Amino acid sequence: MEEKVFTVLDIDYVDKIGLNTIILKDVDGNLPKIAAGQFMMVGMRENNVKLLLRPYTIAEVDYKQSTVTILVEIRGAGSRRLVEECQRIMCLKESQRYVRDLPNTIRGILPLGRGWTIKDIEKGERILIVSGGAGRASVGYLREELEKKGIETYILMGMKGITKEGKKIKEEDRIYITTEDGSLGFKGRVTDHPMLEGKFDRVYACGPRGMLRALTEKIGRRAPLMEVSLDNIMLCGVGVCLCCAEKLTDGRNVRVCKEGPVFNVKELGWI
C-alpha cells in the first residue's frame, strides 16, 4: 500500500442510479498492482466537515492511463463533500484556471485489503457475479480480470430503479438486471431473479447484508465457493483502529479492511 496524489480526470455525476462515477488519475503515473476486489481510502486535501478518508472499491483500473475509477454513493456529509470537491477540481481543469493555494488534488491510499479469490479458477467453470445497489462497484473490474483469463461470467445486478440518464446500463449477453420498480430488466429483488435457479461453480457477491444473506440461502449453499465483499464502517482502512471488526464463525474478530473485505461465506457466522 502507498499514499498517492490524484487529480480528477472525469466525474459523471448524473448517474441517476445514485452513483457518482469518479475517475482519478495518479499524478506520478505509476499505479501499484491492484487486484479485483481491493479498495482504496480516498480523502480531500482540506476538509473540515468530516476528516477521515473513505473506503471505495476500485471499480476499474487503467494502468496505461494510470487511472482508477470509484463509484461514490452519497450517504452523508463526507461522501457529499468528496463529490463536490471532485466536481470543483473538474470545473477548474475545464476552465484551465487553477486557483493558487487551493488544493486541486485528491489523496488516496491503495491498494488495500484482500480481493476475490480468482487465481485457481479453471476454464469452463460457471461464474456468477451478483451486486446490489452500490455493490455494483465490485462487478466491472472482477469481470474484466476473469475475461482476461478467458473465463466467462454471468452478471446479475440489482438496483432500486433507473431513470433516463441511467441508460448506460443495459442488459447484454450474460448480464441481467433487476429493478425494484421495474424500470429496467426483471422487476423485483435481485434474489428473486430466475437465473439463480441455475447451477454455478462460484458466486461472487457485493451488496447490502440482507441481500447477501438471502443470496447465500438461495444459491450460496449449493455453490462450491461463494465469496462476499463487506462494507463495514471503516475509520482508518489500514488495519489499525479495529473498528470494522467482523466476527467469524470461529469466534475471532477480524478486520474487514485487512483480512477482508472479501470473505468466504463459510467464514461468516451471520450468513
Added chain:
Amino acid sequence: MMRVKIGGIEFKNPVIAASGTFGYGLEYKELVDIEGLGGFVTKSITLKGREGNGYPRGVETEGGMLNAVGLQNEGVEHFIKEIWTKIKDCETEIIVSIAGSSVEEYTECARQIGEVKGIKGIEVNISCPNVKEGGMQFGRDVKMTEGVVKAIREVYKKTMIVKLSPNVTDITEIARAAEGGGADALTAINTVLGMAVDIRSQKPKLSTVTGGLSGPCIKPIALRCVWEVYNAVKIPVIGVGGIKDWQDVVEFMLAGASAVQVGMYNFAMPTVTTDIASDLEMYFTQKRIESVSELIGAMKMF
C-alpha cells in the same frame, strides 16, 4: 533542540503516536517513516487476549470520531513473542500500553513486560471507557488509581506513564493520586465519553451505545485538562486530544505539556506525526527556540 526526556526515556522529538491509533507500528510501516517520530505507544495489551466489543465499534462524528473497540488484543504473551520481536529494532521509542480489569492483571502484565529487554517504558491505561470491568473504573477513583499505580510500581522499575481519563469530576486529584503512586509521567487525556444515534434506524451508532470521543472536537477539553494537571503535579505531562498540526503542539506545550501524542489524525493523514515533527523543527529554528523546555507551561497570564 527537539529532544525531550520523560522518565528514563529520551525522545528525539516530542511527537508521539497515541495508543490505539498506530497499531504496533507495523501497520503504518509502508506509509510513514517511523524514524521521524519521537515515538509511539502500542495498542493496549492485556494479560490475556480479548476479542473486544461487537460491531459497530466506530463512527465518524463532527470533527472527530467515536470508538468502542474494547481493548481487542491477543494478550501479553503473544505481544512479547510475536510482535515485540518484529518491532524492537524500530528507530524510534516504543512505549507499551497496558490495561486490565483487576490490579492483579495490571501488575502481572507489567511484570512480564518489565522482563523484556529493550522495552523502556509502559503507559498504564486506567482510562479506557469501553470495557465493562476495569479500565476507566480505576481512573475515576482516587483510591483505586493510587492503588493500581502503586502496585505496578512495585513490580515495574522502568518508566511508567499513567494515562488519565477526562471523564472525572476533578482530574487534578486523580493526577496527584497517580503521582503519589509513583508514576514518572502522566498522559492527558484518554477519550471523552460520548454517543451518537442513527435517526433512520433509531438505534445507537455503537454496539455499546456509548463510546470514546476523540479528534479535533475534544482539543479544548484536552488542553484544559493538561493545564490543570500541569499545575497540580511535578512530573511531566504528555498532552493528547485532537492534535492535527504543529500549532496544536505549541498550544499544548504552552499549556504545560512536555510532549504530545497524536491520535485520531493518524487515520485522517497517516504522515501527520512526521509532518508535525518537521514543521515543529522549522518553528523552533525560526523562533530560535533552543529547547522544548522553553515552551513547556510558558503560557502568559495576561
